[in-house]
Each structure stands twice: as structure tokens, then as C-alpha cells.
Amino acid sequence: MEHTFKVSKYIFQDFKKALIIYYGIIIGIFMLMLFSYMRFSSGQSGDDIRFGGFGVSTVIFMFVSGLNCFKVNFKFMQANNISRKRFYRGTIIALISVAALMAFVDVVLNNVFNQIIPYEGVFEQLYRNGNYFADFVWSFALMVLAVSTGMFITLLYYKCNKLMKVMISFIPVVLFILLALFNNLTKGAVAYGVVNFFTAVLGFENYNPYIAVFSFFIASAGVLALSYGLIRRMPIKD
Amino acid sequence: MSKIEIKSITKDYGDTKALDNVSLTIEPNKIYGLLGRNGAGKTTLLNLITNKIFPTEGSIKIAGEPVLENDKVLKNIFYMMERNLYPEALKVKEIFKWTKEYYLLFDIEYANKLSDRFGLDINKKIRSLSTGYASIFKAIVALASNADILIYDEPVLGLDANHRNMFYKELLANYSEKPKTIIISTHLIEEVETVLEEVIIIKEGKLIEKKPVEDLLASAYVISGEASKVDEYLKDKTYIEEEHMGKYKSATVIENIQYKNETLARKLNLDFAKVELQKLFISLTN
Amino acid sequence: MLLDFNSEKPIYMQLAEAVEDDILKGIFEEETQVPSTTEISISFKINPATAGKGINLLVDEDILYKKRGVGMFVSKGAKEKIMQKRKDGFYNNYVLTLLEEASKLDISRSEIIEMIERSKAR
Numbered sequence: 265m266e267h268t269f270k271v272s273k274y275i276f277q278d279f280k281k282a283l284i285i286y287y288g289i290i291i292g293i294f295m296l297m298l299f300s301y302m303r304f305s306s307g308q309s310g311d312d313i314r315f316g317g318f319g320v321s322t323v324i325f326m327f328v329s330g331l332n333c334f335k336v337n338f339k340f341m342q343a344n345n346i347s348r349k350r351f352y353r354g355t356i357i358a359l360i361s362v363a364a365l366m367a368f369v370d371v372v373l374n375n376v377f378n379q380i381i382p383y384e385g386v387f388e389q390l391y392r393n394g395n396y397f398a399d400f401v402w403s404f405a406l407m408v409l410a411v412s413t414g415m416f417i418t419l420l421y422y423k424c425n426k427l428m429k430v431m432i433s434f435i436p437v438v439l440f441i442l443l444a445l446f447n448n449l450t451k452g453a454v455a456y457g458v459v460n461f462f463t464a465v466l467g468f469e470n471y472n473p474y475i476a477v478f479s480f481f482i483a484s485a486g487v488l489a490l491s492y493g494l495i496r497r498m499p500i501k502d
Numbered sequence: 503m504s505k506i507e508i509k510s511i512t513k514d515y516g517d518t519k520a521l522d523n524v525s526l527t528i529e530p531n532k533i534y535g536l537l538g539r540n541g542a543g544k545t546t547l548l549n550l551i552t553n554k555i556f557p558t559e560g561s562i563k564i565a566g567e568p569v570l571e572n573d574k575v576l577k578n579i580f581y582m583m584e585r586n587l588y589p590e591a592l593k594v595k596e597i598f599k600w601t602k603e604y605y606l607l608f609d610i611e612y613a614n615k616l617s618d619r620f621g622l623d624i625n626k627k628i629r630s631l632s633t634g635y636a637s638i639f640k641a642i643v644a645l646a647s648n649a650d651i652l653i654y655d656e657p658v659l660g661l662d663a664n665h666r667n668m669f670y671k672e673l674l675a676n677y678s679e680k681p682k683t684i685i686i687s688t689h690l691i692e693e694v695e696t697v698l699e700e701v702i703i704i705k706e707g708k709l710i711e712k713k714p715v716e717d718l719l720a721s722a723y724v725i726s727g728e729a730s731k732v733d734e735y736l737k738d739k740t741y742i743e744e745e746h747m748g749k750y751k752s753a754t755v756i757e758n759i760q761y762k763n764e765t766l767a768r769k770l771n772l773d774f775a776k777v778e779l780q781k782l783f784i785s786l787t788n
Numbered sequence: 789m790l791l792d793f794n795s796e797k798p799i800y801m802q803l804a805e806a807v808e809d810d811i812l813k814g815i816f817e818e819e820t821q822v823p824s825t826t827e828i829s830i831s832f833k834i835n836p837a838t839a840g841k842g843i844n845l846l847v848d849e850d851i852l853y854k855k856r857g858v859g860m861f862v863s864k865g866a867k868e869k870i871m872q873k874r875k876d877g878f879y880n881n882y883v884l885t886l887l888e889e890a891s892k893l894d895i896s897r898s899e900i901i902e903m904i905e906r907s908k909a910r
Contacts, residue, residue, distance in 0.1 A: 699835045
């Protein structure tokens with residue numbers, strides 16, 4: 265186990281720089297928000313100014329990190345003769361740790377910003393729920409899904425040869441076109457179904473974030489399982 | 503201790519057979535040379551031994567345990583690859599530090615000493631190393647790893663003559679001090695000939711020879727002299743690699759050197775000479 | 789010590805002879821230490837097993853002996869032993885070769901003896 269943590273240690277230190285830059289930017293943007301608020305508000309409550317939405321950028325950051333976490337790290341671990349099993353486990357541990365860290369920092373920042381300007385995090389906006397713990401768990405689960413998906417996509421690309429890469433890239437496009445087509449044919453039934461599905465799965469109906477948490481974890485588990493399937497016999501390529 | 507058993511290994515890439523039913527045992531604590539032409543399958547074999555790729559058929563065991571995805575076995579092997587797998591953005595000294603995490607016996611002090619001796623700047627990033635220094639860097643990591651099994655794939659690529667000399671001497675010093683299994687895969691047969699104890703020769707994916715260097719060299723000899731006289735000597739003998747220069751001819755006789763017919767050679771005014779490993783290799787793999 | 793990697797003679801044998809030569813020349817005196825197999829291996833870039841084989845040849849003939857924990861030493865009487873060994877081989881290794889070369893050049897026995905006499909005067 266200790267050896268697996270050594271892998272995690274390396275993957276994690278890879279993140280340090282990116283995290284500092286990311287939060288540096290976030291704080292920078294917050295300063296901008298603060299400045300414009302002070303500049304443009306009249307100071308009376310009832311002002312219709314709202315800021316928000318950093319949660320989205322964090323999710324994107326996690327997704328992109330997932331995309332970048334494989335190739336260079338895999339090669340380095342192969343140079344050190346680490347098995348793919350150990351590399352996978354070590355990476356997952358590191359990624360989940362970063363997800364937890366960022367979820368935590370986001371909740372903290374949200375509430376700090378809240379005190380200063382009328383700021384509303386994504387979670388608040390979606391669920392009308394100010395519970396810190398729920399916010400943390402929901403953000404955490406979403407980050408895990410985002411980073412896992414990023415990793416899965418990069419694994420897929422790494423494994424596939426050129427032809428397959430092109431085919432894979434087309435799949436979401438083709439899917440979307442097909443869905444749109446069916447939507448027209450069924451006079452909107454598909455769109456209706458899709459909206460219903462996401463509403464249910466994300467707990468929007470009852471403003472229940474824990475349903476979303478459950479969905480995120482299920483989806484993550486699926487993606488992570490598929491990722492392991494790809495990694496376990498991944499040959500070293502150029 | 504760390505015997506490497508390669509059993510019936512086959513590796514296919516689509517329709518191409520990179521390795522075809524290769525079986526051999528690599529005994530511990532010897533210096534082996536892995537020789538073969540470009541594309542013969544040397545690197546494929548090394549990649550299979552070190553879990554970089556997976557066999558189509560067959561198995562590889564080290565100290566009785568399968569190599570496949572086996573960290574316990576893998577941590578005793580250090581593989582200096584021809585290509586660079588190290589992150590380009592890291593500095594040499596950072597990679598020394600991280601290597602110690604995964605190879606517990608890695609000797610950072612020794613690595614620094616070697617870097618000094620070879621003129622490697624440990625503050626340089628991997629991406630800014632020349633071809634020669636990239637090889638030197640990787641060779642130093644291997645030498646300082648203190649692993650039981652050291653595998654070098656083209657270790658002296660791009661190294662000048664002085665550095666090549668230093669490398670072989672360092673390898674021998676390291677090996678003398680602490681015996682280990684060493685496999686060197688290289689094209690520079692002439693240089694490496696005296697350093698090796700045994701050679702393994704791969705031709706078109708098949709194992710064609712595995713012998714102590716001494717035995718291989720004793721299994722043939724060169725006869726030379728006037729062409730017609732040489733032909734007379736060669737009657738009833740197996741020979742390869744004829745060379746003509748006007749009326750002068752030489753041929754490599756495939757027969758143990760102890761059986762050479764000195765009397766006949768004297769009568770025919772012919773000369774014997776030692777067969778060079780590289781020349782023998784060229785004929786065997788043509 | 790000189791080794792010829794192009795010679796027909798196996799390296800380990802050459803090594804043994806080279807050490808013997810140096811003993812005869814007095815470079816390695818009796819009861820003094822000779823270079824270790826490690827030193828030899830590194831100096832000449834030869835496999836330590838090969839170096840060891842050459843040294844062991846001399847140990848088997850009692851020309852060298854091993855002092856545990858220190859290294860290889862020249863045995864007492866080694867010089868004598870080597871000289872005797874070489875004397876025994878002199879006829880086959882040098883005399884016959886000389887006669888062979890002489891016959892190639894049509895040099896008669898008496899001419900050879902005359903040459904030997906001539907060299908004495910030098």
C-alpha cells in the first residue's frame with residue numbers, strides 16, 4: 265500500500281503548481297468582482313446584482329486535469345517499472361484527494377465571497393440549499409466524475425490508433441445528430457425524455473442534492489471501471 | 503537468485519511475428535550481450551521481460567515468479583530504454599530524487615559522483631539534454647539503481663569515445679563490486695565483445711545462438727592464403743563468409759578451433775586467424 | 789601487461805602469460821601483490837570472469853596464491869616455476885617455429901648456427 269502512495273505522491277505533486285495558479289486566478293477574478301461591485305452598486309440591499317458560478321470552472325479544471333493525468337505519468341511510472349495496477353490505484357487516490365481538496369476549498373471560498381459580495385455558488389443556485397456539507401459532498405462527487413471522465417477519454421485516445429481516434433471523436437457528434445433527428449420525428453418526445461431523465465437523476469425535482477451525489481458516484485464507478493479495463497494491458501506506445 | 507526464464511515467447515503485431523517461440527534461461531550475475539540486426543526483435547524481448555508489453559504466447563518468470571504486472575519482481579529490475587520515458591520538464595536531480603522513491607537502493611551520492619565524472623549538469627531539464635547526455639543520464643540512473651537485474655538497450659548511443667570508455671569501465675567496476683545480472687543490447691559488437699561473458703543472438707524473431715563468448719569464438723576460425731590452396735583445405739569442411747582479393751582468399755571455417763588441421767595448413771602455406779565476434783555475427787545473421 | 793584482442797589465443801590465457809612475463813621481468817616480485825581481477829577487468833575492459841579464469845590458471849600452477857581478504861600474491865619460487873615451464877615449451881614454441889620459417893626461406897641449419905654465433909658477439 266505504501267508503494268501505491270508513492271505513486272500518488274508523484275501524481276499529486278504534479279497538481280500543486282496548477283492548483284496554485286488556478287486559485288490565484290480565482291482570487292484575482294474575485295477581486296475584479298469586488299471592485300466592480302463596489303464601483304457599481306449603490307450599497308442598498310435590494311440591488312439586483314448577483315455574482316456566481318465558480319463551481320463550473322472548477323469542474324472544468326478537474327476535467328482537463330483528468331485529460332492530462334495519464335500520458336506523461338504513465339511513461340514515468342513505466343520507466344520505474346511500476347505495474348499498471350499500482351499506477352492506476354495510485355492515480356485514483358491522488359485524483360480523489362485533489363477532488364476532495366478542491367471541493368472543500370470551493371465551499372470555503374463560496375462562503376467567504378458570500379460575506380463580501382452577493383455571491384452565489386452553483387450549488388446554491390441549483391438546489392437553494394445553504395448546507396455546507398451537502399455543498400461539499402455534491403461538489404466532491406461532481407469533481408470525481410469530471411476527473412474520471414477526463415482520464416477515461418485520454419485513455420481511450422491513447423489506446424486507439426489514428427483511425428479509431430477519428431471514429432471515436434465522431435461518436436458524440438453522430439449521437440447528437442441522431443437524437444436531434446429522433447426528436448423531430450417524435451415531435452419533441454426525445455427532448456422531453458432527456459430533460460426528465462436529468463431532472464430525476466440530478467435531484468432537481470425535490471431539490472435533493474443527494475440523489476445527484478448518488479448518480480455522480482454511480483457514473484464515476486462506471487467510468488473508473490472502464491478506465492481500468494483500458495489500462496490493465498496498455499502497451500507502451502510512442 | 504534472480505534467474506530469468508523465458509518460455510516459448512511469441513509476440514505478434516498483427517500479421518508480423520516479432521518473436522517466434524523464443525525460449526532461454528538467463529543465469530544470474532553474468533554479463534550478457536543481446537545481439538541482432540535492426541528489427542530482429544531484441545527490444546521486443548527486453549520490453550517483454552520488463553512488463554512494457556505483453557506476450558501473445560508464452561511466459562516469463564524471474565526467480566520463479568511471473569513477471570506480468572508483478573511489482574515484487576519488477577522492482578528488482580532496472581531497464582535503461584533507448585527511448586526516453588522521463589518527463590521532459592523535470593530536472594536530472596529531481597529524477598534522481600524520484601527514482602529513489604521507487605528503487606529503494608538507488609544511491610543518489612553515487613549518481614551525483616558519476617554525473618560529475620561524465621560532465622552531466624544535474625540542474626538541467628531532460629528536454630535540454632543532447633542525445634549523448636540523455637544516454638549518459640539514463641546510464642547513470644541505471645548504474646546507481648543497485649537493482650539485481652540491469653538491462654541496457656543501446657546504452658552508448660551518441661556517446662563520444664571517451665564517454666563510451668568511461669561507461670564500460672564504470673559498468674565493470676560496479677559489476678565487480680556487486681555482482682548482478684546485466685544484459686546489454688547493442689550494435690557495437692566490436693567494442694563490447696571483451697566485456698561480455700555470454701551472447702544471445704536473435705535473428706528475425708528467433709533465437710539462433712546462446713553461448714559463452716569464448717565458446718562461440720572457439721567454434722570457428724579463419725583460414726586464408728592462395729585461393730586454390732584454401733579451397734583444398736576447405737574440402738569436406740563447413741565454411742561461411744568467403745572473401746576474395748585477387749588470388750588471395752579467406753574463409754571462416756565452422757569447426758572447433760582445436761580441430762584445425764595445422765599440418766595441412768602448413769603444407770598448403772595457409773594462415774589461421776581468430777574469428778571476430780562481429781564477423782561471426784554478420785555471417786550468422788545474414 | 790599487454791593483451792592482444794586479435795590473437796587466436798583466448799584472452800584468459802594471454803592474461804596468465806602476461807602476468808608470468810611480468811614476474812619473469814621482476815615487475816611482480818615474489819611475495820608481493822599482483823593487481824586484482826577487478827583492477828585487471830577495469831583496466832583492460834574485459835569481463836571479470838575472464839580475468840578470474842586467467843588468474844586462477846596461475847593459482848592452479850602455484851604461481852600465485854590468494855591471501856584471504858587482501859588479494860593475489862606471487863608465490864615463492866614462482867619465477868623458477870615459470871622459467872622451467874617456459875624452458876619445457878621452448879622447443880615446441882620457438883625452435884620448431886624458427887626452423888619452419890627458416891625452411892620457408894631456404895636457410896640451412898649451418899646458416900642458422902652461424903647466425904646464432906654472430907649474435908653472441910653482440
